[in-house]
Amino acid sequence: MNTVLKQIDRRKAHITLRINGEEVEVSFSPYKTLLEVLREDLDLTGTKHGCELGECGACTVLVDGQPLLSCLKLALECDGCSIETIEGLAAGPELHPLQAAFSDLGGSQCGYCTPGVLMTAKGLLDKEPNPSRERIKEALSGNLCRCTGYQQIVDSVQEAARVINRTTVNATAVKETTLDEQRARA
Secondary structure (H helix, E strand, C coil): CCCCCCCCCCCCCCEEEEEEEEEEEEEEEECEEHHHHHCCCCCCCCCCCCCCCCCCCCEEEEEEEEEEEEECHHHHHCCCEEECCCCHHHEEEEEEHHHHHHHHHCCCCCCCCCHHHHHHHHHHHCCCCCCCCCHHHHHHCCCCCCCCHHHHHHHHHHHHHHHHHHHHHHHHHHHHHHHHHHHHHH
């Protein structure tokens, strides 16, 4: 990670982050965690403040594509990093397949753990498009939920994987058809 700071003194640090695809410059107290900067300085409150010990997973975000417990990471260490939060998961008004599956299958109840679970699941599906049920359980083992009993969470991730894979296959077929049509005309 790039830890070169633009400016730092005892009171304020100034770094650049790429948050949900948008470059953002932020100034904050250098002792703040990434979670605190997201919530307090950038008003991205979807990432939840849970245990502050890295045990519950409620604060999970993706940093350079990897799930990370934002309560354990100093924001200073994220200079130049790409960060994905729950606010960036949907594409405008259209829900991400994970969000839709959680809604349809009861993957969230009170909703407090849901942002962290969704971001962890997204990190998994980005790297493993068709994970086994056991692999999903393993990937989500650091995310605690007191409401659902996990069955609906795993079912929701599996359904989202099916939808994403079906969409990817359809998009690939359309591209191949377009290429074949262009070759036939040439």
